[in-house]
Amino acid sequence: MASLKLQNLNKIYDNNVQAVFDFNMDIEDGEFIVLVGPSGCGKSTTLRMIAGLEDITSGSLIIDGEDVTQKPPKDRDIAMVFQNYALYAHMTIYENMAFSLTLRHEDPNVIHEKVLAAAEILGLTDQLNKKPKQLSGGQRQRVAMGRAIVRTPKVFLFDEPLSNLDAKLRGATRREILLLHKRLGATMLYVTHDQTEALTLADRIVCMSMGYVQQIGTPLELYDTPANLFVASFIGLPPMNFFDCKVEEGKLIGDGFAINLNENDKATLKDYVGKTITLGVRPENIVHGNDVTLSVNSNENLGQTTLVHGKIGGHRATAKFREWSTYKLGDEVGVSFNRMHFFDKETTNAIR
Amino acid sequence: MARDIATIKKDRLRYTKNKMSSSMTYLAILFNVLYFVNIYQSDVNTYYYTMTIGFSVLCNLVFLLVAFLSSEGVKNYKMNYALVLILLGVVQIARMFGIPRMAHSTMTTIDAVEVLVMDDKQYMTVIILLALSAASCFVAGINGVIKTSVLQKYKKDNGFE
Numbered sequence: 001m002a003s004l005k006l007q008n009l010n011k012i013y014d015n016n017v018q019a020v021f022d023f024n025m026d027i028e029d030g031e032f033i034v035l036v037g038p039s040g041c042g043k044s045t046t047l048r049m050i051a052g053l054e055d056i057t058s059g060s061l062i063i064d065g066e067d068v069t070q071k072p073p074k075d076r077d078i079a080m081v082f083q084n085y086a087l088y089a090h091m092t093i094y095e096n097m098a099f100s101l102t103l104r105h106e107d108p109n110v111i112h113e114k115v116l117a118a119a120e121i122l123g124l125t126d127q128l129n130k131k132p133k134q135l136s137g138g139q140r141q142r143v144a145m146g147r148a149i150v151r152t153p154k155v156f157l158f159d160e161p162l163s164n165l166d167a168k169l170r171g172a173t174r175r176e177i178l179l180l181h182k183r184l185g186a187t188m189l190y191v192t193h194d195q196t197e198a199l200t201l202a203d204r205i206v207c208m209s210m211g212y213v214q215q216i217g218t219p220l221e222l223y224d225t226p227a228n229l230f231v232a233s234f235i236g237l238p239p240m241n242f243f244d245c246k247v248e249e250g251k252l253i254g255d256g257f258a259i260n261l262n263e264n265d266k267a268t269l270k271d272y273v274g275k276t277i278t279l280g281v282r283p284e285n286i287v288h289g290n291d292v293t294l295s296v297n298s299n300e301n302l303g304q305t306t307l308v309h310g311k312i313g314g315h316r317a318t319a320k321f322r323e324w325s326t327y328k329l330g331d332e333v334g335v336s337f338n339r340m341h342f343f344d345k346e347t348t349n350a351i352r
Numbered sequence: 353m354a355r356d357i358a359t360i361k362k363d364r365l366r367y368t369k370n371k372m373s374s375s376m377t378y379l380a381i382l383f384n385v386l387y388f389v390n391i392y393q394s395d396v397n398t399y400y401y402t403m404t405i406g407f408s409v410l411c412n413l414v415f416l417l418v419a420f421l422s423s424e425g426v427k428n429y430k431m432n433y434a435l436v437l438i439l440l441g442v443v444q445i446a447r448m449f450g451i452p453r454m455a456h457s458t459m460t461t462i463d464a465v466e467v468l469v470m471d472d473k474q475y476m477t478v479i480i481l482l483a484l485s486a487a488s489c490f491v492a493g494i495n496g497v498i499k500t501s502v503l504q505k506y507k508k509d510n511g512f513e
Contacts, residue, residue: 094367109360112367128367 002064002077002154002187003029004050009059011045011211019045021211023059027189032181034190036198037208037234043191046208047157050189051080063154079148080157083164085140087132087147093119094128097146111150118149121183122176138169145180158190162197174200195235199223207231229348232280232341238307240341241286241317243279247272252279256313257292259337268351269342277351280341283307286319289336294319296331308333362506369427370499373492377423377437380488381416384444387481388412391451393474408451415440419489426496429503434496441489444482452478 009023020042027033035043048054050061052073060069068076087096094115101111119125122142132140141161148156158177162170178201181188192198198205199219207214207222207230215227226232232240245252245259247269252259261269269277286294292312300307306325309318312335319335327333342351355363391408419440425433455470470478507513 092367108364109357112360112364113355115367116363 003027004155004187004189005060005062006046006050007060007062009046009049009061010057011042011049011054012057019211020049023213025206025213025216027187030185030187032188032190032201032203033206034192034198034202034204035206035208036192036195037214038193040210041208042211043193043206043208044159047080047159047189047191050155051078051157052076053080077151077154078157079151079153079155080159081141081144081148081161083160085132085144085164087140087143089132092129092131093124093135093143093146096132096143097128097150100147100151114150114152115146118146121149121180122146136169137165138173141165141173142176145177149180149184154187156186156188158188160192161190162192162194170197177201195237199235205235207234209234225350225352226280226341227350229278229280229343232343232350236282238283238318238320240280240282241312241315242343243281243312243315243317244276244345245279246276247274249273254279254292254313255315259291259340265340265342272342272344272351276345278343278345278348280343281317281337282339282341283318283320285337285339286317286335287338288321288334290334291336292334294333294335296327296333297329299325299327301325362502365429365499365503365506366512370429370496371427373434373437373496373499374423374427376488376492376495377419377426380437380440380444380485380492381419381423383481383485383488384412384415384419387478387485390474390478390481391455404451404454411447415443423492426492426500429496429500431497431500431504434493434500437489437493437496439493441486441493444486444489448479448482452482 004025004027006023006025006027009020010018011020012018023046025033035046037043045054049056052068052071056069060067062068063076063078088099091099097115097118098111101114102108115128116125119128122145124139124142124146127135127139127143132143135143141164144161161177162173165173174197177190181201190197190201202219204216205219205222206216209230215222215231217225222231222235226235229242233242243254245254250261250266252261294308294310294312294317296308296310298309300309301324304322306321306323307318308321308325308327309316310333311317319333343349344351392405418436422433422436422440426437452470452475456468456472456475458469459466460469461467
């Protein structure tokens with residue numbers, strides 16, 4: 001296992017498109033880091049730079065104190081698991097898992113024991129004589145992970161490994177990856193655009209957009225104290241509601257509503273009096289009350305919770321109530337915000 | 353708990369193919385093909401061979417088919433196919449006493465000239481090729497028998513069946 005230091009990593013392609021801007025991060029030994037962001041944000045490129053599959057335009061990558069920026073992938077001692085599994089169809093599961101070690105001319109008996117140990121961890125012992133086409137998507141992905149495990153690399157890289165799986169299997173495999181991390185105690189970097197995966201798996205999340213790191217923090221930090229509007233909108237499902245509001249003495253004036261601020265919020269917004277800011281409220285922070293009115297457009301019952309879509313003033317809003325509701329189009333529901341996030345309208349950064 | 357090497361070697365048989373036997377069988381097929389293309393290299397050509405040619409061609413086709421099937425069988429530790437390979441080795445030895453021996457000891461007349469149907473050099477070549485083919489079959493078959501027996505016993509002893 002290993003620690004990683006990513007210093008000022010930049011990636012500029014031959015066509016002068018810059019995919020990653022000044023990526024800096026220290027990753028501790030045994031940490032599970034998830035890179036999350038929308039398509040094209042540079043997360044996979046960053047992972048591929050770490051793997052050595054993409055050249056690093058500038059900056060340096062240090063693994064366990066050793067600068068590996070210029071080293072070829074085979075000398076970095078990193079294993080990568082791909083979205084499409086990348087298994088050899090003509091080989092059995094055993095042969096697929098043993099393949100990388102066979103290429104290294106390791107002792108077949110040692111290879112055998114490593115493959116069996118990995119198969120045991122991943123629950124693949126009974127599948128070893130099968131071909132990949134005989135396995136389900138989740139099992140195939142476990143084989144891909146097994147192939148990485150047998151190498152006992154310093155770092156594991158996962159590039160959207162669950163994207164090809166259906167929702168149910170994705171959840172099960174996600175839990176398996178989490179257990180695997182706990183069992184191996186390995187340093188893992190995981191790329192996904194699925195925030196649920198990010199929140200459930202990560203020790204720390206790196207949220208990226210347009211090639212820039214937007215925020216690095218624990219899942220709770222990203223959820224509770226997003227650094228900017230992008231992180232606030234990306235993390236959380238359903239996404240956060242945003243309202244343009246004018247700050248007045250002790251009040252927030254929105255389009256069609258006004259909210260009294262408490263002392264803490266007043267202190268936070270003291271420099272913004274007279275200015276317009278963006279107010280962010282998570283759907284789960286909209287509760288029954290009498291501060292503002294939610295005009296209902298639609299009602300989605302999810303069993304334990306209900307999503308109520310509608311408008312607050314002139315803004316679209318979604319509320320997540322913790323009960324079974326039967327609101328209809330045109331209903332007006334009195335609500336309050338029990339937690340608010342404030343963002344600078346110009347910089348989009350959080351106001352704290 | 354760490355296992356001893358002997359046990360690991362036996363356990364490996366459960367997940368690996370018997371590539372050695374399979375490869376040796378392919379080698380036997382190769383030598384047989386070379387034998388086949390060498391045996392008719394004679395100046396007398398079809399003057400001597402008549403029905404024997406047809407039978408010889410048939411033998412070769414049957415050998416190729418059975419050997420190929422056996423290579424697949426022995427690869428997967430099937431005892432019957434290993435025994436078939438040993439039998440094929442015996443057949444290849446028996447074939448040495450067929451056409452090559454016959455042709456090497458027979459004279460024929462072409463344009464009023466007495467000639468040997470198969471000269472010494474050609475005779476030695478085809479005999480060596482048949483011998484190599486037979487040896488390959490024996491190695492493949494015996495190796496197959498040994499490994500299959502080991503695997504079967506290992507599976508039985510450890511309740512893998």
